[in-house]
Structure formats: C-alpha cells, structure tokens
Amino acid sequence: MGVAFGRLVPKADYAKVKNRVLTAEEGQHQERLAVRTQDGMVLKCEGVSIADHSDEVGEDGIEVAVLGISHPSYSTLFPDRE
Secondary structure, eight states, X not given: OXXXXXXXXXXXXXXXXXXXXXXXXSOSGGGOOOOBOTTSOBOXXXXXXXXXXXXXXXXXXXXXXXXXXXXSOHHHHOGGGO
16 A cells, blocks of 8 residues: 655646535545546545645645555556655
8 A cells, every 4th residue: 555645736626625625624534535547547545635725825735645545556656656
C-alpha cells in the first residue's frame, strides 16, 4: 500500500462539492471521494482527503491526499519513486 499527495487540479465538477469540502465538520468520508488516473481508472484506496485553501491563496492552494493505495500498485503509479 502507498500514500500519495500533491496539488489538486480540479475538473469543473469539483465546484459541486467544494463548499461541502470546505465545511466538512466530521471529515470528508461522507463525500465518498474517489481518485482517477488521467486515463480514467479509479484507484482502490482507503481514503481521500482534500485541503482547499484556494480562496486564500489562489488556484494552487488545493491539495489532495490519497491513503492506502492498493490498486494499481504504488510502483505502477509511480515507477520512478521507489
């Protein structure tokens, strides 16, 4: 299993959940967030979390963390990071 995090470049659909991400008091698990690769494959993982500070610092201020990546393997997703 692996963990990955980095800048989130949201698609237009993010606007539909942005306010709920910003105001989630009990965490974001109720949103059932998922991560897809650029070719559309959904990553199998234990959890996804978004930290959105874009209102304060601009569009570069959104970060995503993906925890417990089990498929595809971390080494497949990030071959030059092992």
